[in-house]
Amino acid sequence: MALVIFALVALIVRELTQGSQLALHKFGWRFLVSSDWDPVNEKFGALPFIFGTLVSSAIALVIAVPISIATAVYLTELAPLWVRQPLIMFIELLAAVPSVILGLWGLFVMVPWLHDHLVPALRSTLGFLPLFQGPNYGPCMLAAGVIVAIMIIPIITSVSREILRSVPGLQREAAYALGATRWEVTRIAVLSYAKKGLFGAVILGLGRALGETMAVTMVIGNSAQIAASLFAPGATLASVIANEFNEATGNLYPSALFELGLVLLGVTVVVNIFAQLLLKTFAGPAVKPQQ
Amino acid sequence: MTAPNHRWRKFKNAVVQTLTFACAILVISPLLLVFYHLVKLGFSSVNLAFFTQLPRPVGEAGGGMANAIVGTFILLGQAALFGVPVGVLGGVFLSEYGSSRLNWWIRFAADVLNGVPSITWGIVVWTLLVVPMHSFSALAGGVVLGMMMIPLVMRTTEEVLQLVPGGYREAALALGIAQWRTIAQIVVRTALKGIITGVLLALARVAGETAPLLFTALGNLGWAHKLNEPIAAMPLQIFIYAISPYDDWHRQAWAGAFVLLVLVLAVNIGVRFLTRDRFGERI
Numbered sequence: 001m002a003l004v005i006f007a008l009v010a011l012i013v014r015e016l017t018q019g020s021q022l023a024l025h026k027f028g029w030r031f032l033v034s035s036d037w038d039p040v041n042e043k044f045g046a047l048p049f050i051f052g053t054l055v056s057s058a059i060a061l062v063i064a065v066p067i068s069i070a071t072a073v074y075l076t077e078l079a080p081l082w083v084r085q086p087l088i089m090f091i092e093l094l095a096a097v098p099s100v101i102l103g104l105w106g107l108f109v110m111v112p113w114l115h116d117h118l119v120p121a122l123r124s125t126l127g128f129l130p131l132f133q134g135p136n137y138g139p140c141m142l143a144a145g146v147i148v149a150i151m152i153i154p155i156i157t158s159v160s161r162e163i164l165r166s167v168p169g170l171q172r173e174a175a176y177a178l179g180a181t182r183w184e185v186t187r188i189a190v191l192s193y194a195k196k197g198l199f200g201a202v203i204l205g206l207g208r209a210l211g212e213t214m215a216v217t218m219v220i221g222n223s224a225q226i227a228a229s230l231f232a233p234g235a236t237l238a239s240v241i242a243n244e245f246n247e248a249t250g251n252l253y254p255s256a257l258f259e260l261g262l263v264l265l266g267v268t269v270v271v272n273i274f275a276q277l278l279l280k281t282f283a284g285p286a287v288k289p290q291q
Numbered sequence: 292m293t294a295p296n297h298r299w300r301k302f303k304n305a306v307v308q309t310l311t312f313a314c315a316i317l318v319i320s321p322l323l324l325v326f327y328h329l330v331k332l333g334f335s336s337v338n339l340a341f342f343t344q345l346p347r348p349v350g351e352a353g354g355g356m357a358n359a360i361v362g363t364f365i366l367l368g369q370a371a372l373f374g375v376p377v378g379v380l381g382g383v384f385l386s387e388y389g390s391s392r393l394n395w396w397i398r399f400a401a402d403v404l405n406g407v408p409s410i411t412w413g414i415v416v417w418t419l420l421v422v423p424m425h426s427f428s429a430l431a432g433g434v435v436l437g438m439m440m441i442p443l444v445m446r447t448t449e450e451v452l453q454l455v456p457g458g459y460r461e462a463a464l465a466l467g468i469a470q471w472r473t474i475a476q477i478v479v480r481t482a483l484k485g486i487i488t489g490v491l492l493a494l495a496r497v498a499g500e501t502a503p504l505l506f507t508a509l510g511n512l513g514w515a516h517k518l519n520e521p522i523a524a525m526p527l528q529i530f531i532y533a534i535s536p537y538d539d540w541h542r543q544a545w546a547g548a549f550v551l552l553v554l555v556l557a558v559n560i561g562v563r564f565l566t567r568d569r570f571g572e573r574i
Contacts, residue, residue, distance in 0.1 A: 001376075001377050001380035001381040001384060002380075002381035002382075002384040002385055002389065002394075002397045002445065003397075004377050004381060004441060005381065005397050005400045005401050005404065005441070005442060005445070006397070006400060008404060008438060008441065008442075009400055009403075009404065011415065011419070012407065012411065012412075012415050015414075015415045015418045015419060016411070016414070016415065018418070019414070019418055066314075067314045067317055067318060068318070070310065070311045070314035070315075071311065071314045071315045071318045073311055074308075074311035074312055074314065074315045075315065078307070078308050078311055078312075079312070079315070087315055087319065089560075089563065090319040090322055091318060091319060092559070093322060093556055093559055093560070094318070094319065094321065094322040096495060096496070096499075096555055096556065096559045097322065097325060097499075097552065097555070097556075098498070098499020098500070098501070098526055098551060098552070098555060099499065099500075099501065099502070100499065100501040100526045100529050100530050100533075100548070101325065101329070101499070101529070101548045101551065101552055102321075102325065103530070103533065104529060104533045104544055104545070104548050105324070105325045105328055105329075105548075107533060107534075108328075108332075108533075108541070108545075109324070109328050150321045153318050154318070157318060181300050181301060181303070181304040182304055182308070183303060183304040183307040183308070184300065184304070186307075204406070207406045208406065210408070211406070211407070211408025211409070211410070211411070212408070213408060213409060213410040213501075213502040214501045214502050214526075214530065218530070218533060218534065238408055238410045238502070241410050241414065242410055242502055242505055245414065245417075245505070245506055246505065246506060246509075257414075258414060261410070261411050261414050264408055264410075264411060265407065265408070265411050268406055268407060268408055268411075269403055269406070269407070271406075272402070272403045272406035273399075273403055275406075276399060276402050276403065280399075
């Protein structure tokens with residue numbers, strides 16, 4: 001029964017490559033670097049979606065990484081014992097919130113708030129950067145980044161917490177014995193020891209960010225363009241598949257979407273393998289699998 | 292060490308304490324905000340009609356999501372049927388049998404599969420079942436959710452089986468009990484609560500999945516009578532309502548999201564309290 005796992009891997013790879021045969025033959029490598037996405041004229045290029053996926057994930061990481069690692073540090077090193085359990089439970093519950101519900105909240109609560117408050121504030125303070133210029137639409141790349149950050153924070157936090165917990169107590173005691181404060185102990189003895197594992201946790205979060213679908217589809221604005229502004233709508237590999245797959249007619253159009261799926265699968269699998277290797281070499285099999 | 296230096300270090304320590312505490316609060320605030328808005332905007336639309344009636348056409352107020360609620364449970368039932376046996380038996384294999392090298396690869400593949408985007412599963416099952424059957428179907432929806440459950444259940448089952456002390460196995464084997472009976476009657480039975488916890492958590496996880504259902508179950512505004520027909524599911528219905536331009540439908544989306552979230556969180560909190568003493572910390 002355990003071998004079913006390998007069968008599933010084979011199945012995914014086979015179906016996706018077969019489905020995208022047509023587009024693979026027609027466009028070759030150009031598919032990856034062309035920015036045309038014109039279903040009417042059967043011109044397909046993946047670049048706007050690769051761009052959107054990378055940008056939204058990058059925003060998410062910029063927000064999520066410091067917050068998650070700080071929270072993990074607080075939970076394992078600094079917090080009083082009685083607040084740890086309730087906080088951990090809340091974080092695990094946040095991880096359990098379905099993507100579509102976060103998307104709904106993002107669409108009707110967060111996007112209007114961004115539009116009315118955050119975007120004008122960013123424009124007036126950081127408006128000299130091209131990133132923060134341009135019209136304020138509502139659904140946009142920034143909204144996607146923020147919602148993805150909310151989704152990956154619990155993952156990065158709980159993996160980081162496991163990593164920090166696996167740091168031997170002797171490390172800490174040695175630093176305490178030298179007269180270090182709590183924060184100094186954390187910095188010298190814990191964080192530098194756990195660096196590699198924490199990096200693995202971040203990469204695992206990146207893997208989730210790249211493939212996140214529903215919440216992103218609902219707040220990104222879905223437009224196949226490459227814009228410098230974070231306030232412009234965009235699309236990701238996952239969101240365009242979710243949006244257009246059921247409407248794709250003919251042979252080439254679905255095949256191009258399959259190829260986008262193949263690109264997405266390739267990227268997430270590579271990122272995940274990298275993350276798993278980092279985590280496994282850091283902590284052995286003791287670090288629990290993340291759901 | 293001079294005194295001012297010491298004071299500076301104490302000050303830095305306090306700053307970091309405060310900052311990290313603020314981060315922890317920031318992390319849980321979306322959960323509280325989402326819940327607050329769901330209660331505010333969704334709770335008022337949750338009434339008897341919501342659980343008993345079909346969706347009404349645009350423009351008519353009222354109606355409910357009865358078909359989607361039933362649909363979600365039908366899909367979950369199928370997913371459990373396909374996913375649980377494979378997942379649990381696979382987990383038993385990983386924990387009790389197999390060579391360490393093979394198991395390393397299986398574990399590795401399962402962890403990577405857990406990271407495969409849900410939308411990818413959707414298009415894979417679309418080619419596997421929807422195209423040959425010439426129809427979107429409840430069956431395809433159940434299969435895709437079941438497939439996603441397999442690596443999840445497999446890994447959690449293995450985890451809890453590993454927690455069973457080796458002495459139990461040795462004691463049973465020493466009494467001359469066959470290995471398969473030792474595993475079935477001693478090891479699995481000891482860890483049963485943990486295995487069930489893992490299965491419930493996996494079900495709660497796939498219950499909220501939307502992306503893989505878009506191209507498999509498709510959604511349905513009425514009742515599905517057979518497994519080869521498209522079927523409604525709560526997350527799908529929430530998505531369709533949310534992106535529609537109608538206020539009535541938005542209200543229904545909030546109500547649906549409220550019910551779905553309560554369901555998912557109830558399972559998550561419930562299993563935590565049930566299994567806190569023995570396996571709570573590990574899962």
